[in-house]
Amino acid sequence: MSSTILELISITKKFTQIGLDPVEVFSDVNLKLSQGEIVGLFSPSGAGKTTLLQIAGLLDSPTSGEIHINGRDTNLLSEFEKTRLRNKKIGFVYQFHNLLPEFSALENICIPQWCLGVKRSEAEEKSRSLLKQVGLSNREHHRPAELSGGEQQRVALCRALVNDPEVLLADEPTGNLDPETSKRVFSLILSLVKHHNLTALIVSHNVQLVEQMDRAVKLNGKSLEVLTF
Numbered sequence: 001m002s003s004t005i006l007e008l009i010s011i012t013k014k015f016t017q018i019g020l021d022p023v024e025v026f027s028d029v030n031l032k033l034s035q036g037e038i039v040g041l042f043s044p045s046g047a048g049k050t051t052l053l054q055i056a057g058l059l060d061s062p063t064s065g066e067i068h069i070n071g072r073d074t075n076l077l078s079e080f081e082k083t084r085l086r087n088k089k090i091g092f093v094y095q096f097h098n099l100l101p102e103f104s105a106l107e108n109i110c111i112p113q114w115c116l117g118v119k120r121s122e123a124e125e126k127s128r129s130l131l132k133q134v135g136l137s138n139r140e141h142h143r144p145a146e147l148s149g150g151e152q153q154r155v156a157l158c159r160a161l162v163n164d165p166e167v168l169l170a171d172e173p174t175g176n177l178d179p180e181t182s183k184r185v186f187s188l189i190l191s192l193v194k195h196h197n198l199t200a201l202i203v204s205h206n207v208q209l210v211e212q213m214d215r216a217v218k219l220n221g222k223s224l225e226v227l228t229f
């Protein structure tokens with residue numbers, strides 16, 4: 001039986017701001033991702049996909065509930081330990097690539113490795129090998145503004161994979177691309193997830209893309225509903 005890599009237990013998120021009504025995005029969300037699974041996350045706009053993904057990736061905290069990674073309750077970790085765990089275990093692809101504009105493609109992929117103390121030459125070698133896997137060897141010195149949307153997302157994918165995470169969290173990684181590029185980048189993501197033996201949670205609005213995953217869940221008002229194809 002495959003083991004659980006990431007588990008969300010009874011997650012609730014409420015945004016509160018002084019002078020404004022609180023926004024309860026969802027409550028009692030439960031989700032288990034097993035080793036090697038590729039799960040789609042689907043919902044209408046504003047239902048909380050980005051919020052949930054950021055909580056799962058330890059980039060934001062839930063109002064209540066637990067996130068377990070490899071069986072460890074992350075509520076028990078210090079901020080420093082959480083950051084380290086995130087850098088090592090989780091690769092995150094944002095909806096808008098979030099690459100640093102002043103750095104080249106190669107440097108953008110090196111940065112997460114430098115944060116873990118990897119030597120410059122080693123980091124560059126690893127980054128080059130990933131750029132090769134996504135067909136961008138000839139773009140390593142380009143800055144993000146000098147890359148097309150599909151190329152930017154491929155660099156962002158390399159950055160997410162560079163520290164050999166166990167989990168890939170991707171927030172509409174192809175949402176801003178034209179349909180043809182979207183299909184190509186999505187196939188690349190799936191093949192890399194399989195090649196690197198990752199577990200993945202991928203947000204998408206595109207039913208055809210969601211159908212290529214192992215299973216899908218839908219954020220429905222307050223909780224998660226399992227979708228069947």
Ligand SMILES: Nc1ncnc2c1ncn2[C@@H]1O[C@H](COP(=O)(O)OP(=O)(O)OP(=O)(O)O)[C@@H](O)[C@H]1O
Pocket residue numbers: 015016023025043044045046047048049050051052
């Ligand atoms: N920092 C914040 N403060 C207050 N409310 C917020 C904050 N961030 C998000 N929200 C609200 O939480 C809800 C969920 O937002 P979220 O971005 O997670 O939705 P989403 O499902 O990713 O939407 P989309 O498909 O448009 O990307 C929205 O109603 C949004 O207005």
Ligand SMILES: [Mg+2]
Pocket residue numbers: 049050051095171
């Ligand atoms: Mg979103």
